[in-house]
Amino acid sequence: MTLRLAQDGAALDARLAGVIRPRPKAATVVSVVTLLALLVLGIWSFAGLGFSLTSIINSLDNIPQFVARTVPFAWPGWHWDRESATLVSDGWAPVGEFVGAILMTLGIVIAGTFLAFLVSIPIAYGAARNTTPNPTVMVICRALGIIARAIPAVAFASIFVFLFALGPLPGVLAFFFHSIGMISKMMADAIEQIDEGPRLAIRSTGGSKAQEFWSGVVPQALPAWIAVGLHRADINLRETVILGYVGVAGLGLELSNSIHALNYRRAFPLAITIIVLCILFEIVSSMVRSRLLGVRPTGKGIGDTLVRAAARRSARFAASIEKPGVTTDRAAAIHAAMNRPWTGERLASRIAIWVAVVVVAGSFIAAQARWSDLFTFWGNLPILLDKDNLWPPTFGIYTNEQVFQAILVTFQVAFAATLMSAVLSIVVGSFAARNVAPNRYVRNGFRGLLLVIRGVPELILAILFVIVTGLGAQAGTLALAIGGVGLLGKLIADSLEEVPNGPERAISAVGGTRAQVYFASTLPMSIPAFVGHLLYLLEQNVRAATLLGIVGGGGIGLYLYDSLRVSKYDQVTAFLLLIIVLVLIIEGIAVFIRKALK
Amino acid sequence: MTVSGTSVVEITDLGKQYPGADDPALSGVSLTVDRGEVVVLLGLSGSGKSTLLRHIDGLELPTSGSVRALDQDVPSLRGRELRTLRGRIGFIFQQFEIVGPLTVLENVLTGALSRIRGPRVGVWSYSRELRLKALAHLDRVGLLERAYQRADTLSGGQQQRVAIARALMQDPEILLADEPVASLDPESSGQVMALIREIAAERGLTVVCSLHQVDLALGWGDRIVGLRAGKVVLDVSTDGLSRDQVMEIYGRVATTTSELQAIEQELSEVRGAMLAEELQRRDEDAR
Numbered sequence: 001m002t003l004r005l006a007q008d009g010a011a012l013d014a015r016l017a018g019v020i021r022p023r024p025k026a027a028t029v030v031s032v033v034t035l036l037a038l039l040v041l042g043i044w045s046f047a048g049l050g051f052s053l054t055s056i057i058n059s060l061d062n063i064p065q066f067v068a069r070t071v072p073f074a075w076p077g078w079h080w081d082r083e084s085a086t087l088v089s090d091g092w093a094p095v096g097e098f099v100g101a102i103l104m105t106l107g108i109v110i111a112g113t114f115l116a117f118l119v120s121i122p123i124a125y126g127a128a129r130n131t132t133p134n135p136t137v138m139v140i141c142r143a144l145g146i147i148a149r150a151i152p153a154v155a156f157a158s159i160f161v162f163l164f165a166l167g168p169l170p171g172v173l174a175f176f177f178h179s180i181g182m183i184s185k186m187m188a189d190a191i192e193q194i195d196e197g198p199r200l201a202i203r204s205t206g207g208s209k210a211q212e213f214w215s216g217v218v219p220q221a222l223p224a225w226i227a228v229g230l231h232r233a234d235i236n237l238r239e240t241v242i243l244g245y246v247g248v249a250g251l252g253l254e255l256s257n258s259i260h261a262l263n264y265r266r267a268f269p270l271a272i273t274i275i276v277l278c279i280l281f282e283i284v285s286s287m288v289r290s291r292l293l294g295v296r297p298t299g300k301g302i303g304d305t306l307v308r309a310a311a312r313r314s315a316r317f318a319a320s321i322e323k324p325g326v327t328t329d330r331a332a333a334i335h336a337a338m339n340r341p342w343t344g345e346r347l348a349s350r351i352a353i354w355v356a357v358v359v360v361a362g363s364f365i366a367a368q369a370r371w372s373d374l375f376t377f378w379g380n381l382p383i384l385l386d387k388d389n390l391w392p393p394t395f396g397i398y399t400n401e402q403v404f405q406a407i408l409v410t411f412q413v414a415f416a417a418t419l420m421s422a423v424l425s426i427v428v429g430s431f432a433a434r435n436v437a438p439n440r441y442v443r444n445g446f447r448g449l450l451l452v453i454r455g456v457p458e459l460i461l462a463i464l465f466v467i468v469t470g471l472g473a474q475a476g477t478l479a480l481a482i483g484g485v486g487l488l489g490k491l492i493a494d495s496l497e498e499v500p501n502g503p504e505r506a507i508s509a510v511g512g513t514r515a516q517v518y519f520a521s522t523l524p525m526s527i528p529a530f531v532g533h534l535l536y537l538l539e540q541n542v543r544a545a546t547l548l549g550i551v552g553g554g555g556i557g558l559y560l561y562d563s564l565r566v567s568k569y570d571q572v573t574a575f576l577l578l579i580i581v582l583v584l585i586i587e588g589i590a591v592f593i594r595k596a597l598k
Numbered sequence: 599m600t601v602s603g604t605s606v607v608e609i610t611d612l613g614k615q616y617p618g619a620d621d622p623a624l625s626g627v628s629l630t631v632d633r634g635e636v637v638v639l640l641g642l643s644g645s646g647k648s649t650l651l652r653h654i655d656g657l658e659l660p661t662s663g664s665v666r667a668l669d670q671d672v673p674s675l676r677g678r679e680l681r682t683l684r685g686r687i688g689f690i691f692q693q694f695e696i697v698g699p700l701t702v703l704e705n706v707l708t709g710a711l712s713r714i715r716g717p718r719v720g721v722w723s724y725s726r727e728l729r730l731k732a733l734a735h736l737d738r739v740g741l742l743e744r745a746y747q748r749a750d751t752l753s754g755g756q757q758q759r760v761a762i763a764r765a766l767m768q769d770p771e772i773l774l775a776d777e778p779v780a781s782l783d784p785e786s787s788g789q790v791m792a793l794i795r796e797i798a799a800e801r802g803l804t805v806v807c808s809l810h811q812v813d814l815a816l817g818w819g820d821r822i823v824g825l826r827a828g829k830v831v832l833d834v835s836t837d838g839l840s841r842d843q844v845m846e847i848y849g850r851v852a853t854t855t856s857e858l859q860a861i862e863q864e865l866s867e868v869r870g871a872m873l874a875e876e877l878q879r880r881d882e883d884a885r
Contacts, residue, residue: 197695201761204655205768206685206712214717215708219699333742334733340721340746 030596031531038534042419045412049473059469066264066468073272074265100368102277105240105250107366108168112175113233114360116183117225123180124187130199131191131213141184149181150580150587154242154547158564158572161247163377169369171248175236183232190224191217230285237281238457241274245550246564249368251277255463264467271460279455286451393574398559407582409473410555413548414541414586416477421484421541422534428485429492435504436496436518450493453486458544462553476553480541488537495529496522531597535590542586546579556582606772606804607631607654612663614649614828623649624828627663631772631806636798638819639808646828647808648692651774654806655687656680668771685712688765690775690794694757698750702741702760705749706732709767728767735763739793755786762793773798775807779814791818 074080076098078087125131126141153174160170199216207215244252251274258267340346395403430436432446458479465475503521512520549557556579563571607630614624624646631637639647652658653665656672665672670683688709696705707724710732718724724732736742739759744752749760758778765773775794779787795818798805809815815822816836824832 195695195698197691197693198697200657201689201691201695201764202708202711204657204684204687204689205709205764206681206683207708208681208711208715208717210717211708211711214719215700215704215711216697218719219697223699330734330737334730334737337733337742337745338726338729343746346746 027528027597030593031528034531034535034593034597038415038418038422038538041415042422045414045416046419048412049409049416049477051416051474051477055471055474056469059471062470063468069262070264070268072265073269074263075269080265098273101249101251101254102273103366104168104368105237105252105277107363107368108171108248108250109175109233109236109240110360110363111367111369112172113179113183113229113236114363115172115176116179116232117229119176120180120184120187121225123184124191125213127184127188128191130194130196131217133209141188145181145184145188147181148177148179149185150583151178151576152543152547152579152583153178153236153239154246154550155576155579157243157248158246162569163380164370164373166247166249167370168249168367169371169373171240171243171250172367172369174243174248175239179232179236182235183228186228187221187225190221190228193224194220227289230289234278234282234285237278238459241457241459241463242547242550245561259463259467267467271464274460275456278457279452282451282455391573392570393577394570395559395574396563396568396571398571403556403559403578406549406556406559407578410545410549410557410582411542413473413477413480413553413555414538414545417480417484417541417545418534418538420477420481421488421537424481424485425488425492429489430496430518432489432493433496433522435499435501436514436522438514446489447493450486450489453482454490456483456486458483459548459551462548463551466552472552473554476545476548476555479553480544480548483544484537484541487540488533491533491536492526492530495526495533498529499525528597532594535593539586539590543583546582604632605630606633606668607806608664608666609650609653610664612650612653612665613661614646614653614658615661622661622828624653624660627825627828627830629823629830629833631804633804634802636795636805636818636820637807638815638822639806639825640810640812640815640822640832641808641825642810644827645825647825648776649828650825651689651776651806651808654772654774655684655689657689681712685768686771688768688770688773690758690761690765690773690778692777692780694754694761694781696749696757696760696764698748700749701746702736702749702752703729703732703745705760706736706763706767709764712768732763732767735766736760738766738797739763753786754782755789758782758786758790759793762790762797766797770803772804772806775805777808777810780810787814 072080072087074087077090077092077095079090080086081088123141123144126133126137127145129138132138132141156177157170157174160173164170164173194217198220199212202212202216240248240250241252241255244250244254244256247253251270255267255270255274258264258270428446428450431442432450434440434443437443437446461483462476462479465479466472469475499522503525504517507517507521545555545557547557547560549555549559550561552558556575560572560575560579563569563575609627609629612624612627613622615622627646627650629650639650641647649658653660654667654672656675659673668683668686670679672680672683675683697708700708701721704721707718707721707728710724710728711718714724714728721729733742733745736745739762741752741756741759741763744756749757752760773794778794779790782790791814794805794807797803807819809818816839819836821835822832822839823830
């Protein structure tokens with residue numbers, strides 16, 4: 001028996017030796033190499049940043065001292081009296097100013113994003129492959145988007161602060177210019193994803209290009225467009241913090257002033273306000289988005305419901321429905337149908353439209369911007385140009401060595417944070433996936449956790465970590481890492497849920513445990529998506545890391561900020577260009593890897 | 599060439615070669631359709647039916663030959679002229695191609711776009727007259743009650759009827775239908791085909807409809823034109839034609855399928871032989 005088996009084994013080996021093994025697919029090789037590279041670079045970055053448990057634990061010594069200077073919080077309407085060591089009331093006036101600052105912040109964000117949305121429509125039309133009038137227009141529109149995306153909002157803001165002086169207007173304009181980049185690109189993507197059939201149908205009825213666009217393309221792409229706009233508004237709200245650091249009015253400015261005055265009792269309530277605002281905004285916008293994107297054919301039920309609802313409202317219309325066979329008066333039925341019945345659905349959408357109009361119109365008022373400056377700022381242009389200190393760019397007082405070190409730290413922060421997020425996100429994201437979590441309470445719990453993490457702006461986290469631990473780059477890394485879990489965890493959970501579940505059922509049917517199903521089917525099938533998400537997070541982290549320095553989180557941003565503070569505009573130009581180049585490099589690499597993954 | 603006034607579509611020696619494709623999609627196709635005729639283009643998928651129909655509406659440009667519709671040279675038309683011609687020709691698609699997120703009524707109204715200028719958003723951007731007309735067409739296809747419902751909440755058969763109402767909105771002289779019932783269940787198919795035939799009779803419309811089912815074609819059209827691999831292989835009137843006769847002709851038309859079946863047969867025999875050999879070798883190895 002054993003002999004027979006051994007012989008079998010030998011014969012099998014001999015035959016196996018003859019089997020040609022197919023080479024792994026290029027995409028597989030690329031994704032494995034990418035994952036390994038991220039792992040190695042991440043570990044190298046941790047070492048390079050001097051991360052160690054002891055340094056973090058030592059930094060915790062700051063906490064008692066920090067708490068003494070922070071608690072109790074001085075919410076608006078109160079101030080800390082040093083002598084009596086108590087909070088003293090200032091009356092209601094500061095509370096009003098505080099509410100005004102909140103509204104102004106929201107106004108700046110919404111007005112800027114809305115303007116970007118409007119301008120993005122023609123740009124997206126030109127940039128989408130299926131609507132663009134000709135290749136030259138396409139290249140120009142895409143280039144506009146790439147440039148707008150590469151220049152950070154804070155860079156736009158710092159230029160506009162100079163042109164228009166401090167206030168809300170530079171913020172509106174900064175969000176406007178920078179948001180065009182992302183919004184126009186994603187709008188164009190949405191246009192490219194539409195079903196071409198209806199467009200063709202409108203063309204075949206003899207519609208013009210414009211008619212084709214408004215009747216065939218826009219109705220299909222609009223929900224995706226609005227979702228993009230809301231998403232961008234979300235991101236912009238987080239960025240108001242950093243715009244405050246360069247002088248844009250609103251909550252960010254108040255926070256930055258308090259921190260520079262070392263008034264942490266004042267700073268913390270402001271930080272908490274911003275966090276709560278961001279979380280609320282995230283919740284509202286994700287609710288609207290899921291409603292918009294979740295509009296699906298609801299089947300037979302809705303038809304009957306609609307007709308019944310219509311019947312209750314309009315007697316004439318009801319008459320036409322109740323006796324469908326006895327259409328004695330066809331013309332009357334058609335005339336009755338000229339008035340659209342006020343169904344619940346119609347009422348809801350009408351209310352939603354008016355709420356949106358009021359919010360957008362209100363945002364332009366709440367921003368309290370001096371819009372007239374838009375027409376008078378030309379006077380300041382010559383000063384900017386004449387001053388001769390915008391160009392040529394120079395690193396000024398910083399040596400090349402220092403600059404190189406700062407760039408290195410910037411990348412290390414990004415890579416270390418990405419690695420940390422990845423490890424945490426696989427766990428959190430898996431439990432947030434419907435097909436992995438043991439029950440829906442666990443899933444919803446983790447989903448909620450991710451939502452809250454996503455709501456907290458990374459820059460606020462960074463500011464808090466820098467204040468609490470007194471560390472620079474490490475604090476920045478921790479902030480990006482935690483913030484990254486909110487994004488990556490959600491993306492991982494979504495792609496786990498999107499995995500085809502036939503194989504999962506097959507493995508359960510074989511008798512596999514929950515864990516076996518996860519490792520044998522769910523996880524392997526979502527690896528390609530995972531690599532894509534990791535690249536995306538890395539890009540985001542590099543962007544964020546270039547700016548972390550502004551709030552004391554290490555990296556090249558510190559030099560930009562210092563140059564701004566001392567009004568050395570030639571240095572500002574140099575560091576801005578450097579940041580743009582760094583962002584473009586990492587984007588280029590990501591685009592290259594994504595192509596190879598396909 | 600042919601007497602104009604009676605013929606509305608004149609296609610002469612039409613050839614179409616898509617870039618990158620090995621074989622031409624159409625070659626040497628000639629077809630004349632008289633006013634009021636109901637013609638069925640019969641053929642398997644890939645035989646060139648859709649390509650032919652699209653040429654008549656100027657949605658494709660020919661590689662060679664000429665296409666005339668309503669006394670105009672279609673490939674040479676541009677801009678406003680082409681759109682006006684398209685306005686006079688209705689087109690029904692296999693996948694309905696109505697705009698899902700819009701209401702049924704607005705979908706029908708888009709049929710009027712060639713006659714009005716500028717983009718329109720929302721039902722109210724169309725004139726009262728057009729709205730009344732659209733509602734009347736919806737009533738004709740039996741969907742008046744659905745006017746304000748989102749189009750993607752309708753069933754396939756209903757969506758195709760909306761598409762028919764949209765085509766009627768154009769007041770077309772010719773109706774082109776590209777496999778109008780290929781995506782529908784038999785019951786809805788029957789309804790839709792009957793509706794097209796009724797409307798054609800009511801308005802004296804010229805209809806060119808592509809189909810792949812012989813049975814459906816026989817009872818429905820006045821004339822059957824068979825296509826195979828981009829060539830016309832059959833052109834008969836259905837008057838006094840029996841099912842068997844068509845099947846006989848169509849059998850010749852459809853030799854590609856029988857050829858495929860023969861190849862399939864051969865392949866499975868070879869596979870069986872290989873399997874037997876493999877099993878035998880395993881037995882020997884085991885011993």
